[in-house]
Amino acid sequence: MATTDVALHQAAGQVGPKRVVNNMSIQVATVNGSGSQSSNTVLLRSIFQMGVPVSGKNLFPSNIAGLPTWYTIRANKDGYIARKKEIDFVVAMNSETAQEDVMSLAPGASVLYDEPLNLSSLRQDLIFYAVPYDKLVAPVCPEAKLRKLVKNMIYVGVVAKLLEIDMAEVEKAIRKQFAKKVKAANLNLAAVQAGFDYAAANLPKRDPYVIQRMDKTTGKIIIDGNAAAALGCMFAGVTMVSWYPITPSSSLPESLIEYMKRFRIGADGKATFAIVQAEDELAAVGMVVGAGWAGARAMTATAGPGISLMAEFAGLAYYAEVPGVIWDIQRVGPSTGLPTRTSQGDILFNAFLSHGDTKHILLIPCSAEECFTMAQDAFDLAERFQTLVFVMSDLDLGMNNWMADPFKYPEKPIERGKVLAKEDLDRLGNFARYKDVDGDGIGYRTLPGTDHPAAAYFSRGSGHNEKSQYSERPDDFEKNMERINRKFETARSFVPRPEMVSNGKSKIGFIAYGTSHWAMIESRDQLRKEYNIETDYLRLRAYPFTREVHEFVKQHDRVYVVEQNRDAQMLSLLKLDLEAALVPRLRSIAHIHGLPLDARSVTDELMTMEGK
Amino acid sequence: MATTTSTPGPKTNRIGLAVLDYKGGRTTLCAGCGHNAISERIIDAMFEMGVPPERVAKLSGIGCSSKSPAYFMGRSHSFNAVHGRMPSVATGAMLANRNLLALGVSGDGDTASIGVGQFVHLMRRNLPIIYIIEDNGVYGLTKGQFSATADLGSKLKTGVINDLPPIDTCAMAITLGATFVGRSFSGDKKQLHSMMKAAIAHRGTVMLDIVSPCVTFNDHEGSTKSYKYMKDHDEPLQEISFVPAFEEIDVEYDPGTSIEVTMHDGSKLRLRKR
Numbered sequence: 107m108a109t110t111d112v113a114l115h116q117a118a119g120q121v122g123p124k125r126v127v128n129n130m131s132i133q134v135a136t137v138n139g140s141g142s143q144s145s146n147t148v149l150l151r152s153i154f155q156m157g158v159p160v161s162g163k164n165l166f167p168s169n170i171a172g173l174p175t176w177y178t179i180r181a182n183k184d185g186y187i188a189r190k191k192e193i194d195f196v197v198a199m200n201s202e203t204a205q206e207d208v209m210s211l212a213p214g215a216s217v218l219y220d221e222p223l224n225l226s227s228l229r230q231d232l233i234f235y236a237v238p239y240d241k242l243v244a245p246v247c248p249e250a251k252l253r254k255l256v257k258n259m260i261y262v263g264v265v266a267k268l269l270e271i272d273m274a275e276v277e278k279a280i281r282k283q284f285a286k287k288v289k290a291a292n293l294n295l296a297a298v299q300a301g302f303d304y305a306a307a308n309l310p311k312r313d314p315y316v317i318q319r320m321d322k323t324t325g326k327i328i329i330d331g332n333a334a335a336a337l338g339c340m341f342a343g344v345t346m347v348s349w350y351p352i353t354p355s356s357s358l359p360e361s362l363i364e365y366m367k368r369f370r371i372g373a374d375g376k377a378t379f380a381i382v383q384a385e386d387e388l389a390a391v392g393m394v395v396g397a398g399w400a401g402a403r404a405m406t407a408t409a410g411p412g413i414s415l416m417a418e419f420a421g422l423a424y425y426a427e428v429p430g431v432i433w434d435i436q437r438v439g440p441s442t443g444l445p446t447r448t449s450q451g452d453i454l455f456n457a458f459l460s461h462g463d464t465k466h467i468l469l470i471p472c473s474a475e476e477c478f479t480m481a482q483d484a485f486d487l488a489e490r491f492q493t494l495v496f497v498m499s500d501l502d503l504g505m506n507n508w509m510a511d512p513f514k515y516p517e518k519p520i521e522r523g524k525v526l527a528k529e530d531l532d533r534l535g536n537f538a539r540y541k542d543v544d545g546d547g548i549g550y551r552t553l554p555g556t557d558h559p560a561a562a563y564f565s566r567g568s569g570h571n572e573k574s575q576y577s578e579r580p581d582d583f584e585k586n587m588e589r590i591n592r593k594f595e596t597a598r599s600f601v602p603r604p605e606m607v608s609n610g611k612s613k614i615g616f617i618a619y620g621t622s623h624w625a626m627i628e629s630r631d632q633l634r635k636e637y638n639i640e641t642d643y644l645r646l647r648a649y650p651f652t653r654e655v656h657e658f659v660k661q662h663d664r665v666y667v668v669e670q671n672r673d674a675q676m677l678s679l680l681k682l683d684l685e686a687a688l689v690p691r692l693r694s695i696a697h698i699h700g701l702p703l704d705a706r707s708v709t710d711e712l713m714t715m716e717g718k
Numbered sequence: 719m720a721t722t723t724s725t726p727g728p729k730t731n732r733i734g735l736a737v738l739d740y741k742g743g744r745t746t747l748c749a750g751c752g753h754n755a756i757s758e759r760i761i762d763a764m765f766e767m768g769v770p771p772e773r774v775a776k777l778s779g780i781g782c783s784s785k786s787p788a789y790f791m792g793r794s795h796s797f798n799a800v801h802g803r804m805p806s807v808a809t810g811a812m813l814a815n816r817n818l819l820a821l822g823v824s825g826d827g828d829t830a831s832i833g834v835g836q837f838v839h840l841m842r843r844n845l846p847i848i849y850i851i852e853d854n855g856v857y858g859l860t861k862g863q864f865s866a867t868a869d870l871g872s873k874l875k876t877g878v879i880n881d882l883p884p885i886d887t888c889a890m891a892i893t894l895g896a897t898f899v900g901r902s903f904s905g906d907k908k909q910l911h912s913m914m915k916a917a918i919a920h921r922g923t924v925m926l927d928i929v930s931p932c933v934t935f936n937d938h939e940g941s942t943k944s945y946k947y948m949k950d951h952d953e954p955l956q957e958i959s960f961v962p963a964f965e966e967i968d969v970e971y972d973p974g975t976s977i978e979v980t981m982h983d984g985s986k987l988r989l990r991k992r
Contacts, residue, residue, distance in 0.1 A: 348809075393810035398810070557770075562793050564795075565796065
């Protein structure tokens with residue numbers, strides 16, 4: 107725990123003059139399926155509208171209704187939006203978990219609980235607020251069957267009063283949440299008001315946490331990574347999407363369906379795209395390969411178990427050189443693992459997905475903005491290199507709410523790669539599909555349906571020569587595989603470059619990627635402020651690695667690779683890529699427990715490894 | 719047929735292509751393999767129907783049958799995909815380019831075992847594809863193991879008796895709502911030719927199960943998919959022929975007169991109005 111937080115917690119428990127402004131982590135514990143998602147979103151948006159940087163993380167079970175779920179809102183004036191280990195303010199609505207939730211708190215934390223749970227006797231070192239929700243809900247919600255849902259909106263009002271959140275912002279957030287459902291909005295608004303009034307009359311403030319207006323969210327939006335990815339894919343010109351439902355990826359194609367129905371219907375009223383819910387992931391990726399071969403921008407979205415099933419087709423696409431985009435919204439494996447928890451556990455598997463010598467381009471977004479921009483990068487790279495491109499998102503990014511700058515209309519022209527049209531063939535006479543004409547390893551392809559007698563070629567996953575004829579000749583095979591490898595080497599200059607922070611003096615470097623980024627920003631500040639340790643940082647955005655990655659390792663004595671898996675997967679990839687002398691510089695900070703990475707764990711582990 | 723007095727040139731179809739334009743590479747399948755006969759029927763039917771070869775996308779899975787697209791229609795794009803999963807590749811290709819005519823060639827191993835899931839869903843969707851199963855009851859490329867269409871009690875070359883009932887791909891396709899289902903025999907040139915032309919004319923999924931003997935592994939006594947067995951059990955239920963639909967021909971003439979109308983195939987029809 108940070109020293110400043112300890113001081114604060116010790117001061118709490120009695121009414122202190124100290125107020126903790128715009129720096130807290132609120133955890134709402136409810137029962138899955140009780141409608142708490144709306145209440146939590148309203149609370150999150152209210153804080154966001156107050157101008158305070160905020161993130162919302164849903165920790166939910168693999169279940170439709172009945173099991174415990176936790177939603178954590180972190181508000182932080184400095185913009186730290188990674189998960190914070192310590193919870194400052196608990197809203198305990200779930201009898202099943204309430205005791206454990208309370209017992210795990212650090213001294214000084216606050217607990218807002220449903221009166222019958224009777225939690226205040228559990229500990230002496232916490233601040234307790236009791237609210238009789240059932241008594242409050244009856245007058246505002248005459249319809250008994252809705253009460254379970256409306257009850258959850260009452261705590262929003264109580265929290266708003268206690269944290270000094272402007273009720274006008276709460277109302278605005280409710281109107282947005284329920285949009286055209288005016289009746290529902292009014293009902294929920296009444297519930298929030300009941301909570302607010304109860305707190306005003308009965309709950310004198312004893313905790314230090316308050317939200318005060320700032321201007322750090324001006325112009326920003328709140329969006330989940332999967333919706334951002336869907337928008338990115340639409341703007342990138344996707345026309346064929348096949349998918350099979352799997353958590354945490356389903357909301358990507360489902361968002362895409364909504365966007366495409368709104369914005370991609372032709373003048374004749376017909377869809378200009380096809381989105382197919384396939385029979386399984388084998389078929390989903392097969393359709394991508396077929397559509398990519400036939401010239402469409404094609405994609406699927408899945409998670410680890412789906413990736414396992416797609417392995418064979420990934421090899422075909424690699425070897426037959428067919429473009430396509432696969433979004434892997436990573437969850438915790440192996441096997442079914444923890445389907446509703448986050449990880450960065452598919453890195454190694456995707457990098458080499460399929461049997462034989464295969465290598466794939468991976469793009470790794472860390473934010474909603476990058477989910478949007480990397481969508482176009484992915485399609486452009488897939489078509490340029492005539493291969494699959496994997497976008498390695500994760501559950502934390504894909505399904506949680508993130509602040510983002512509004513997305514810019516793409517400026518780059520779309521890159522369709524080397525495709526010969528009828529007119530090219532008229533000029534050339536013929537072509538050899540897998541011939542390296544330009545020295546970059548990339549051959550020219552034609553699309554089925556091209557109206558020229560010399561346009562056709564035979565795609566296959568079996569051995570072939572540069573004219574795409576069946577061949578078992580050792581020299582044909584070797585030459586072809588070397589050429590495909592040349593493409594991969596060429597790709598190093600085209601994939602998104604890493605983002606680097608370097609002061610030129612630090613001996614310690616961090617390498618991280620994806621959503622680990624948010625803990626990294628905070629951890630580096632902790633190291634500087636608390637231990638006076640300056641660190642450099644490189645955030646990987648793609649595989650294959652660009653030359654900056656090699657340079658970065660060269661410039662540091664010790665390079666800590668931070669990631670959310672057990673086996674230090676990215677570190678292993680780096681080992682394969684770096685010159686041997688640099689490999690001993692790499693150290694691993696790798697964790698997998700299903701929760702988003704927090705800064706404190708990184709800071710503590712670095713200090714231990716540094717022997718301090 | 720229309721007669722002509724000029725020297726006959728190479729015969730061309732209605733888009734001006736010769737049958738040679740529909741040929742493919744030299745087959746590497748066994749001499750006498752039923753699959754080669756099916757390739758010939760595809761060539762003839764596509765030629766006669768005047769299908770532009772550039773409009774056709776050939777798709778296949780893995781196995782002897784799936785190699786065969788290399789041996790016909792060299793001017794058509796082709797994709798030899800993974801085992802049993804050709805239907806999804808075909809689906810993707812058709813969704814990407816709705817002007818393509820998809821021709822899928824599979825085998826009984828490729829369809830009825832590893833590919834049965836994708837087969838089922840292809841039939842459900844009724845996309846415009848001709849899906850041919852070159853059905854010989856055995857896995858040829860792996861040297862003659864039973865497939866899931868082998869009949870109960872049929873015998874392998876090694877003497878092994880099949881003790882499982884076969885999957886009837888036609889019955890399955892019908893229950894799944896396929897809109898054109900046929901079964902034929904690679905050795906029945908006339909029937910297969912008509913069926914293939916009808917398949918080309920159909921809009922929707924065509925499923926053809928064509929018994930196609932494997933001369934190397936399943937053409938012996940005790941096999942129910944041998945040439946001899948097929949000839950002994952060939953009981954045609956009806957004569958199948960195909961009349962293609964063409965543009966309607968309109969004629970106008972006065973009562974009391976007659977008119978000679980030239981049909982699309984060159985034949986003539988005399989009409990008289992009273």
